[in-house]
Amino acid sequence: MLAIIPEALYGGLLSHSPWLLWAWAVGALAVLGAAADRAVWAAVRLAAELGMSRIVIGATIVSLGTTAPEVSVSVVAAIRGQGGLALGNAVGSVICNTALIFGLGCVLTQLPIDRAVLRRQSFMHLAAVVSLIGIVVILAAASGTVHGLAIPRGVGVAFLGALAAYMYLTIRWARGGLEALLPADAHESQTSRRAKTHGAWMSFIVLAVGLAAVVLASDALVGSVVALSRHYGVPEDVLAVTLVAFGTSVPELATAIVSVIRRQGELMIGNILGANTLCILWVTGASAAVAPVEVPASFFYLHLPLMGLVAGLFTVFVLRSGTHFRRRQGAGLLAIYAAYIAALAVYTLKAQ
Secondary structure: OOOOOOOOHHHHHHHHHHHHHHHHHHHHHHHHHHHHHHHHHHHHHHHHOOOOOOOOHHHHHHHHHOOOHHHHHHHHHHHHOOOOHHHHHHHHHHHHHHHHHHHHOOOOOOEEOOOOHHHHHHHHHHHHHHHHHHHHHHHHHHHHOOOOEEEHHHHHHHHHHHHHHHHHHHHHHHHHHHHHOOHHHOOOOOOOOHHHHHHHHHHHHHHHHHHHHHHHHHHHHHHHHHHHHHOOOOOOOHHHHHHHHHHHHHHHHHHHHHHHOOOOOHHHHHHHHHHHHHHHHHHHHHHHHOEEEOOOOHHHHHHHHOOOOOOHHHHHHHHHHHOEEEEEHHHHHHHHHHHHHHHHHHHHHOOO
C-alpha cells in the first residue's frame, strides 16, 4: 500500500513486538481525534471571520486537506503503472464518503440543509461524477470493448481545468454572499476589520496545521492496521478492496464525526461534497495527467454504476428533503454500502 510513512517502519515495529504496533495505532487514533477536533474548530472560526457559509469552507479549504491522501496514493499509483489502484481509490472514496460517512452522519443526527448553497454544490458534484462515467462509457463505445481501456492524459488535464473552475466558482459565490453583507457592516472601524483579518489568518493557520496532522495521523493509523492485518493472516486481496479506499477517507470520517459532535453538520456536508468533487477532478485528473489510468472491466459492472447511484441519491435528497436530511435516508445509504462490501467480498473470493 502506498503511504506517506514508509512501510519499513511498521515492519521494524513488528520485528520487535506486535504490541509496539498496537501502541502506534492507538497513538495515531488519539492524534487523529485531537487534530480533527482542532481542524473543525478552526474551520468554524474561519467561516465566522470571513462571513462565509460553513458548507463553502468545508467544500474548499477542508476538502483540499482531507483529499490529500487520495491524491498522493493515486498519483504515485499511476506513475508506477497501477492504474486500477489509482482509479479505484478515487471512485471507492466517493462511494465511501457518500454511502458510509454521510449515511452515518444522517443516522447520528439531523443534518441541516442550506438549499441555496447545497443545490449548487450537489449539482457540481453530480456533474463531475457523470462526466467520469460518461468518458469511460465513450472510451468503451469507441474501442468496442470494456477491456484494456485507459483514461488518456488529455482527459486528466481537462479534469484539472474543471477543478480550477470549480474552486473559482465556489469562492466567487461565497464572496458574492459576503459582499451582500457589506453595507450593513460598513460602520465597522478599521481596527475592527484588522482584528477580523488577524483572527482569520490565525484560524487558517490552525486549520492548516490541524488538517496536516489529520492526514499524517490517518496514514499512520491505516498503515499500522494494514501491517497488523498482514501479520495476523488477513488476505492481501481483502485488504486491497476494503482498506485502500476506506483508509484514504479516514480524514473525512474523522472530521465528520467531530462535526457531528460539535453540532456543525453544515461543515460535514460541505466536506463530503467537496471531497467527492475533488476525488473526481483532482485525484483522477492528476493521476491521468501524469500517466494514462487503466480502467479495469469490473468498474463497468460494479464500481461506476454504484458511484452514480449514490451521487444521484444524494442530489435527490437535497431536492426533495425539507430543512433537514432524514435518518432513513442515511440508513438506506448505509445498507447500500454494506451490500457493496459484501459484493466486493464475493467478487474477491471468486477471483482467487
